[in-house]
Amino acid sequence: MSVSATAQIGTLEAKTGTVSAFPAVEGARALRDTRPLRLITCGSVDDGKSTLIGRLLWDTKAVKDDQAATLRRDSGQQNDLGLPDFALLLDGLQAEREQGITIDVAYRYFATDKRSFIVADTPGHEQYTRNMATxxxxxxxxxxxxxxxxxxxxxxRRHATIATLMGIKQFVLAVNKIDLIGYDRARFDQISHEFRELALSLGVRQxxxxxxxxxxxxxxVYDGSASMPWYDGPTLVEVLELATVRSAxxxxxxxxxxxxxxPGESFRGYQGTVAGGAVKPGDSVVILPSGMVANVAKIVTFDLVRNAAVAGDAxxxxxxxxxxxxxxxxxxSLDSQPQTGxxxxxxxxxxxxDGIQPAKRYWLKSGSRRxxxxxxPTSQLDLKSGKWNAHxxxxxxxxxxxxxLSFDEQAMFDAYEQNRITGAFILIDPDTNNTVAGGMITAKRSSLSGIHTEDNRVILSLPADLADQLMATELFAARREEADIRRLPAGKANDVLAGIDN
Incomplete structure (x- = not known):
């Protein structure tokens, strides 16, 4: 595999789709992109995530003079090159500095002449996977x-999978510590090829x-052509400058x-941050879950009346x-509504x-709604094989x-693929008030009850009393490996029976 084909994993035409890398870096852009790019660094332990971001901050002049002096003082003899320990710019917790690992997510801001960035340094240890997902x-x-x-x-592989599940479609594979293997081109090609295969299996094309x-x-930030004349692709910061912000x-x-x-009898307004799309006076809207229809009369912000609002506007x-x-x-929007059910x-x-327990009632919080x-649970991802196993x-x-997810009252969501704000949620344990899971909506279930198949098993959703009667039969005992029965809560069971009567 050629370096240019690997480094900018060009264009691959196949039945699986088209893999395209970021466009080749052009000349200086005339205009600065005003939208900050949000990115994460992820990967396994000791792969150099904090050091990479620290170097980005250092070389883009985002480190103030007093921070630089403190960094040099605290670095000690961290390496034989006489360079600062750039990871200290990210590892702010005492435990992180003592252990030399990242525990919490560290957010930092830096900018170039062309763009600004918000970067999250995420932990590599498996026990802190939840922080990486955040x-x-x-x-x-x-x-x-x-x-x-x-x-x-x-x-x-775990981090690549989680990032994909979280809706990230742009990946940069940074093969770090290339100097420690003598800038071996063949090794870089091998790792790049393996990651391409993984990315394709996850549906990543960029x-x-x-x-x-x-x-x-x-x-x-600066090219390494002196050490790697065989590499003719972009630097990391050049790729970041040309990446796209996910649209809402x-x-x-x-x-x-x-x-x-x-504030008074003559004014009644509804406040929030636009989570998707755009609106202007005169547009017809629906209030969910009530279904009431109205028109937009006015859009007000803290300092003026506006003629339009878009995603991100308060x-x-x-x-x-x-x-x-x-x-x-x-x-x-009246003509483009989320799914309800x-x-x-x-x-x-x-x-x-404690994990997530089947049939336990949790609080689900999405936006301002709880x-x-x-x-x-229906299946669990095996990160070694990449397969979903029944669970x-x-x-x-x-x-x-x-x-x-089964709700007691009407819920409303977009699929996470369409909107990361209205398609995401957290689960809260009502006993402890701890956040026990983060999740994303994949689809609305077409039916609360009845018979359907899942992972080659028959799933029967029945009122509790009927479920108990069926489970006690010899027929069900003989088919136990082929079928599951799910008990419906009383309210839903009544709805089902009423639907059958009708």
Whole structure:
């Protein structure tokens, strides 16, 4: 494989789709991109994530003079090159400095002449996978580091999988510590090829592979052609400058209501941050879950009345008629509404030691709305094989699982692929108030009850009394390995029976 084909994993035409890297770096852009790019660094332990970001901050002049002096003082004899320990710019916790690892997510800001960036340094240890998932949930791009000596590891695959599940479609493979293997071109090609195969299996099509030495700063901000004349691709910062920000305009207008503003009898406005799409005075909207329809009369911000609002804007929306709107409701486009229902499919990452327990009732929080929900795990991802295995027991901490969500009252979501704000949620344990999982909606379930198949098994959703009677029969005992029965809560069972009677 040629270096240019690997480094900028060009264009691959196949039945699996088209793999394209970031466009080749052009001349200086005339205009600065005003939208900051959010990115994460991820990968296994000791692959150099903190050092890479520290070098980015150092070489883009984002480190102030007093910080630089402190860094030089605290670095000691960290390496034989006389360079500062750049990881100290990120590892702020005492435990992180003592152990030389990243525990919490560290966010930093830096900028070039062409763009500004918000970068999250995420932990590599498996026990802190939940923190990595947190950083990935808001990122537009993932920089996945691999130690050139070790290659792809299980944690590398885990982080790539989680980043993909979180909706990240742009990856940079940074093959780090290339200097420690004598700038071996063949080794770089091998790792790049292995990662391409992994990325293709995850559905990722936008990949750039770069050989780097984070400590020496080669191919980070400044090119490393002196050491690697065989590499003719972009530096890391050049790729970041040309990356795209994920759009929140793929669905219609979304405004989760955070507060109802009523300063006087003549004014009633609904406040929140636009979570998708755009709106202007005169547009017709629907208030969910009530279904009431109104028109937008006025859009107000802290300092002026506006003629339009787009995703990310904090606004107060004034409607042309009196309607019942409360915190937790959502105001949406009349012609492009989210899915509503009592049952949804989702993928979650378990974040606490107790894991996610089947049939337990949790609080689900999405935006400003909080609802009771029951969780039913269906499968768990095997990160070694990349396969989903049937799993209907407790999902352990750091597990990635597919689940069914069953609500007591009407819920409203977009698919996470369409909107990361209205398609994401957290689960809260009502007993401890701890956040026990983060998740994303994949689809609305078409039916609360009945018969369907899943992982080659028959699933029967029945009222509890009927379920108990069937489970006691010899017929079911003989077919136990082929079928599962799920008990419906009383309220849902009554709905089912009423539907049958009708």
């Amino acid at each position: 950083g990935a949930s808001t990122a537009d791009l993932a920089v996945l580091l691999v130690d050139a000596r070790a290659g792809l590891l299980e944690q590398t 990949i750039t592979a770069i050989p780097v030495s984070a400590l020496k700063g080669e191919n980070v 305009q793929t669905v219609g207008f979304r405004l989760p209501v955070q507060r109802v503003s009523r 606004i107060t929306l004034v409607l042309d008629r009196q309607v019942d709107v409360s915190r937790g409701d959502m105001i949406v 009592l049952s949804f499919d989702a993928q979650i990452v378990a974040l606490q030691a 609802q009771r929900v029951t969780i039913q 209907r027991e407790t999902l352990p901490m750091n597990a990635i699982g597919k689940v069914h």
